[in-house]
Amino acid sequence: MSIEVKVPNLPESVSDATVAKWHKKPGDAIARDENLVDLETDKVVLEVPAPANGVLESISAEEGDTVTEAQVLGLLAEGEAPAAGENDKPAQKKDDEGPSAAPRTEEKSASPAKAPAEGGDDMAPSVRKMVAENEVDPSAIEGSGRAGRLTKGDVLKHLQGGGARPEERVKMSRLRSRIAERMKDAQNTAAILTSFNEVNLQAVMDIRARYKEDFIKRHDVKLGFMSFFVKACCEALAKHPVVNASIDGDEIVYHGFQDIGIAVSTERGLIVPVLRDVQHMGLADIEGAIADFAGQARKGTIKLEDLQGGTFTITNGGVFGSLLSTPLLNMPQSAILGMHAIKERPVAENGQVVIRPMMYIALSYDHRIVDGKDAVQFLVAVKEALEDPARMLLGL
Numbered sequence: 001m002s003i004e005v006k007v008p009n010l011p012e013s014v015s016d017a018t019v020a021k022w023h024k025k026p027g028d029a030i031a032r033d034e035n036l037v038d039l040e041t042d043k044v045v046l047e048v049p050a051p052a053n054g055v056l057e058s059i060s061a062e063e064g065d066t067v068t069e070a071q072v073l074g075l076l077a078e079g080e081a082p083a084a085g086e087n088d089k090p091a092q093k094k095d096d097e098g099p100s101a102a103p104r105t106e107e108k109s110a111s112p113a114k115a116p117a118e119g120g121d122d123m124a125p126s127v128r129k130m131v132a133e134n135e136v137d138p139s140a141i142e143g144s145g146r147a148g149r150l151t152k153g154d155v156l157k158h159l160q161g162g163g164a165r166p167e168e169r170v171k172m173s174r175l176r177s178r179i180a181e182r183m184k185d186a187q188n189t190a191a192i193l194t195s196f197n198e199v200n201l202q203a204v205m206d207i208r209a210r211y212k213e214d215f216i217k218r219h220d221v222k223l224g225f226m227s228f229f230v231k232a233c234c235e236a237l238a239k240h241p242v243v244n245a246s247i248d249g250d251e252i253v254y255h256g257f258q259d260i261g262i263a264v265s266t267e268r269g270l271i272v273p274v275l276r277d278v279q280h281m282g283l284a285d286i287e288g289a290i291a292d293f294a295g296q297a298r299k300g301t302i303k304l305e306d307l308q309g310g311t312f313t314i315t316n317g318g319v320f321g322s323l324l325s326t327p328l329l330n331m332p333q334s335a336i337l338g339m340h341a342i343k344e345r346p347v348a349e350n351g352q353v354v355i356r357p358m359m360y361i362a363l364s365y366d367h368r369i370v371d372g373k374d375a376v377q378f379l380v381a382v383k384e385a386l387e388d389p390a391r392m393l394l395g396l
Contacts, residue, residue, distance in 0.1 A: 003051055003076045005036060010046075010069045011304035017041045018174050019065045019073070024056045030076070037073060038300075042178040044307070045268070045300035054078040064171065122149050130155050175269045186329045191367040194326040197379040199386050201342055201357045204228050207389060219284035225339075226262065227286040228389060229314060229382075233337060234258050234279050235392055236381035237312060242370055243363075243378050244311045246332045252369055255311045261330060262290055263315035264297045271297050272330060274310040283393075318342065318359065327364045334370050337382070338362040 010017060020040040024030050030050045039046040057075040061067050123131065123138065127150050131138050134155070141158045143150040172180070186192070208223050215223040237244040237258050245254045258279045261272035273293035275286065296302035313330040318341040327338035338361065345358045361382065365375045385392040 001078050002057060003054070003078055005048065005051065005073045005076055007039065007067050007069050007071045007073060008046065008048060010041065011044070014041045014304065016066050016068045017046065019061050019063050019067060020045060020173075022059060022063060026056050026058055029055050029079075036076075039067065040174045040268075041304070042174050044302055044304050047301075048073065050076060052076060052078045122147075124149075124152075127152055127155060134159055173268060175271070179269050182331060183328055186331045189331060190329050190334075192329055192364055193367045193372070193375070194362050194364045195372070195375045195379055196324070196360060196362050197376075197383050199359050199361055199383050200347065201225075201359055201386065203389055204386055205357055215284070219288065221284060221287045221291055223283065224287060224290075226290055226314070226316065227283040228386060229337070229339060230260055230262075230275070230278055230281075230286050231283065231392060232382045232385035232389075233260060233312060233314060235385045236378045238279070239381050240374050240378045242374050243335045243365065245369060246311065246334055247366070247369060248332070257311070259309055259311045261310035261313040261333075262293065263313060264294050265320075266298050266300075268300070271302070271307055272310065272313055273297060273302060273306050274308070276309075312336070314339065316340075324360050324362065326362060329364055329366060335363055335365040335375070335378070338364070 007017065017039040018041075020038040022037050023035055024037075030036060030053070032051070032053050033049045035047045036050045036056070037048045039048060055077045057077045059074040061071065061073045067073065130152060131150075136155065136158060138150055141150055141154050142148075144154050145151045204225065208225075212223050215221075241254055242252075244258060245252050247253070257277055259274050259276050260278045261274045263270055263272050273290075273296075275281065275289050275293075278286065281289070293302065293306065296306075310330065311333060313327075313333055313336040315327050315336060316339040317325050317327075318339050322340050323343070324340055325338050327336045329336055340360045340362070342357045342359045344355050346353050347356050347358065348354075349356075361379060363375050363379050
């Protein structure tokens, strides 16, 4: 009996999806609940499991096709579940065919287009002369002329150390397309300005060094830098609520909560999971939530609702070595904080020059509602909280 494999219920506000990858091809056996195909939406990848044991009969939606909820993706012939490793046997057999496979491989790899160049019989006299004068092997040059014939340009390019200049055109993924759309929307809509400051992270590093082992034992999560920055931003947002606000039409919406997005880089692109009500969270809660979201994001299992909303965003280019940048707003938020690489630099303390771990921080903000004074004072508040974290953690 054939069973229809359909697009599952899509998350709210998502109208369609793109077939990203089929993990099976027609004729392949598959077990119930094994991942059959990946569907890509604007922000997340949905796995479609096999509804029963059997064999994939046919595929109705190819990779790259746009599909909607309940649309048929393919047909599955219900049957016995494949034994463990059974799906791998055909591939193993193909690998073990031995010497008999060699002639077919050679035949396939032979390039008919190069045949004229190898023999040299079909080269124009001027090309033959150039080849002879420069003592080059025509079979080592890929011809671009008709039927693969060598041209003077091919030989000249070879002599100049050129060669093939390959190009590849790949359609944008749904996520990359959405990122491009949102980034351009931010530039077109907001009046973006960036202010900078620098932070001495010696006190934070001392706390981490002193308590990191006890922290892991107690909370089963590492004590990183991000939780300190999140808490520092909470302190600063409470002092400067306009930085936590957003524009809705001709109104300014002041949020009485702090939902902070943490930018996470994945193979598919940048996504921003949101920590809800961060003002009520401790360092361990923040570190645990960030680690959980990062793992889900990189596996492609994060939920769409975890990527929506947010009143403020933090992005850390320092993990990739960035020393300074101007982060782009995550609309409709009015501000985003950029963290950067920690570098030891000479600074003046109490009339003495000392070496300290320093980080540049940047705040990009929507100048339509956030004045320069608020932006600068926000950065100063973040700096003060990080340079004296004891006061921040004690609520002083």
